[in-house]
Amino acid sequence: MTDNPPELMLVSGAANSGNIVGWFISTKLDGIRVTTHGQNIITRGGIILPIKHGVRLRPGVRLDGELTMNNLFRSPGNRHSNDDVMRELSRGNYGALRVVWFDIMLQAPFRDRLRLLQSIHCLQSGHTRIGNLPHLNEILAGLMAAGHEGAVLRSPYAVYASGRSNKNCFKVKF
Secondary structure: OOOOOOOEOOOOHHHHHHHHOOOOEEOOOOOOEEOOOOOOEOOOOOOOOOOOOOOOOOOOOOOEEEEOOOOEEEOOEEEEHHHHHHHHHHOOOOEEEEEEEEOOOOOEEEHHHHHHHHHOOOOOOOOEEEOOHHHHHHHHHHHHHHHOOEEEEEEOOEOOOOOOOOEEEEEEOO
16 A cells, blocks of 8 residues: 555536536546556555556656556347446456546646557547537537446546546436
8 A cells, every 4th residue: 555645637517507518528537546657556545556457658757547457348239237346356357447547647638648548558548528418418418328337528628637626527327
């Protein structure tokens, strides 16, 4: 365990009443929040995991992501839960797990962090830019029909900050 647990940004469940056209949307994953600086994977609680991920990062860059099951669903519409991830971790069954990266811990607007993340060879959460409200509804309907837990919406201008996020980054749960 590390002496300094990472200070990750936690998305808020509060809705934003403003215009979200041009924002980014991605699937909300159910698992354990983790970070890496290119060597170890560290949980939000500060536990160093013995999982190799092969991501090469320049000094000072830290990725923010989610440790999930390799197979997100037990069966159609029946998602694995955080408890399933914990069970596999306690068994040492790391082959059943994967890390999906969705952000970089830099003090920069999300659109710039996303551009940098996309230049790194790693498994990433797909971010889609919202074109208009019908487009948003189409994306949400697709995620819901696929049995996902929800979605995360981020302003392209949101700056990474540890702790609970504000109106510039929020989750929608189904």
